[in-house]
Structures are given as C-alpha cells and as structure tokens.
Amino acid sequence: MVGAMTPRVRRDPAEARRLILEAAERLLATGGVAAVQVRAVAARVGITDAAVNHHFGNRDRLLEALLKHGGVRLKERLEKVGGDDIGQIVGSLAAVYADGYAELALALHQSGWRDPGSGMLSPVVDALCARGQVDRRQVQLAVAALHQGVALDPVVGAEFRRSAGLEDATSADTLAWWTEVLARTLGR
Known part of the structure; x- marks a missing residue:
C-alpha cells in the first residue's frame, strides 16, 4: 500500500527516555557533541523530533540529561x-x-x-x-x-x-x- 503510515508505537516514558539517551550516547561517542542533534537522535530511535523534545524540552536539556546519564x-x-x-x-x-x-x-x-x-x-x-x-x-x-x-x-x-x-x-x-x-x- 503506497503511503501507508507505520503504526505508532507507544512506549513507557522511562523506556522512551532511556532509548533516546542511549541513541544520543552512541552519537556522542562516534561524532562528538556536534553529532548529537535532535533530528539524528530521533532517527536512531525511530521517533519524531517532537517526541524527543516532548521528553527533554530542547537540545540543551537533552545534552544536560546526557551528561547526567554519563x-x-x-x-x-x-x-x-x-x-x-x-x-x-x-x-x-x-x-x-x-x-x-x-x-x-x-x-x-x-x-x-x-x-x-x-x-x-x-x-x-x-x-x-x-x-x-x-x-x-x-x-x-x-x-x-x-x-x-x-x-x-x-x-x-x-x-x-x-x-x-x-x-x-x-x-x-x-x-x-x-x-x-x-x-x-x-x-x-
């Protein structure tokens, strides 16, 4: 079916945050801070940019959460x-x-x-x-x-x-x- 949308997967908020931080951590390890972009993290997790921002607010807060994760x-x-x-x-x-x-x-x-x-x-x-x-x-x-x-x-x-x-x-x-x-x- 052309144009069919992939069904949305609902995740527990804690699980979604964990997946986002793990994806951000992989980007950080391979490309440094500049590689940790909301769009890149979202793509790695298979979610939208808005979903990343829903959990972290913005890139700065994602980076702060990532440092705490470390x-x-x-x-x-x-x-x-x-x-x-x-x-x-x-x-x-x-x-x-x-x-x-x-x-x-x-x-x-x-x-x-x-x-x-x-x-x-x-x-x-x-x-x-x-x-x-x-x-x-x-x-x-x-x-x-x-x-x-x-x-x-x-x-x-x-x-x-x-x-x-x-x-x-x-x-x-x-x-x-x-x-x-x-x-x-x-x-x-």
Missing part, C-alpha cells in the same frame, strides 16, 4: 570497582570521558551550565580513605585533580603533553602517572 554510568562503574584498585578507578574515569563525555562536559560548562548536585566522586574518596590513615583533604584534592586531568585528556591531553615536550607520550602514559600519584598520595 555520570550515572560512571557511578555504576566506580561502584563495581570499589576503592581497592586505583588503576581501575583511573581507568573507569578515563573510559567514560573517552566516549565523548569529556567534550560534552566541557561544552556544557563553557556555555554556563553548572551541575546543581555535588559529590559524584565522594564514594571514591570514602573508599580510598577507608583503608588507612590518610588525610581526607589530600585524598579529595588528589581525586579532584585526577578527575580534572582525566576529563580534559580526551579534549586537550595530546596538546598539553606536547606543550611539556612530551611528543611521544600517550593517554595511557598519563593514566599510569595518575595511578602512581594517587597511590603515593594514599601511601600505597
């Missing part, structure tokens, strides 16, 4: 790691940011957005402090610096390494250094 993903990864393996903590942070979340976080912060929540990495600090006599403030500063360094590495890491004369250094070298620094801070 934060949830990071928190889940860190909960699996616990506080014992510093290398896995560093690797978990790096993996999420390498999937485009570094660029997204930087773009949102540059546009003036600020996360009203706080303490996403507090459980990591708690776990790292639980193993011994360490200065909590020093651990917090070390984790904050690690977070900043790992978050920026996918965006400007190569340029920053070159600025210090490290033409042949890689992200893996930087992650190994962060792991060592955090271990030293903890006295391990």
Whole structure:
C-alpha cells in the first residue's frame, strides 16, 4: 500500500527516555557533541523530533540529561570497582570521558551550565580513605585533580603533553602517572 503510515508505537516514558539517551550516547561517542542533534537522535530511535523534545524540552536539556546519564554510568562503574584498585578507578574515569563525555562536559560548562548536585566522586574518596590513615583533604584534592586531568585528556591531553615536550607520550602514559600519584598520595 503506497503511503501507508507505520503504526505508532507507544512506549513507557522511562523506556522512551532511556532509548533516546542511549541513541544520543552512541552519537556522542562516534561524532562528538556536534553529532548529537535532535533530528539524528530521533532517527536512531525511530521517533519524531517532537517526541524527543516532548521528553527533554530542547537540545540543551537533552545534552544536560546526557551528561547526567554519563555520570550515572560512571557511578555504576566506580561502584563495581570499589576503592581497592586505583588503576581501575583511573581507568573507569578515563573510559567514560573517552566516549565523548569529556567534550560534552566541557561544552556544557563553557556555555554556563553548572551541575546543581555535588559529590559524584565522594564514594571514591570514602573508599580510598577507608583503608588507612590518610588525610581526607589530600585524598579529595588528589581525586579532584585526577578527575580534572582525566576529563580534559580526551579534549586537550595530546596538546598539553606536547606543550611539556612530551611528543611521544600517550593517554595511557598519563593514566599510569595518575595511578602512581594517587597511590603515593594514599601511601600505597
């Protein structure tokens, strides 16, 4: 039948939001923030632009929700790691940011957005402090610096390494250094 319309599929709102965020996440990982357009997300999910906007309001709010989605993903990864393996903590942070979340976080912060929540990495600090006599403030500063360094590495890491004369250094070298620094801070 020519011109027949595909029947509309009703989804639970939570399921629709999840599908939209997963599609946006795939676009972010493959094409960066610029690729996360309402029309492209809608096409990936098989819905209209209006349906995406119904769930998120507009592209800016979709991007904010996507960043929070990445934060949830990071928190889940860190909960699996616990506080014992510093290398896995560093690797978990790096993996999420390498999937485009570094660029997204930087773009949102540059546009003036600020996360009203706080303490996403507090459980990591708690776990790292639980193993011994360490200065909590020093651990917090070390984790904050690690977070900043790992978050920026996918965006400007190569340029920053070159600025210090490290033409042949890689992200893996930087992650190994962060792991060592955090271990030293903890006295391990």
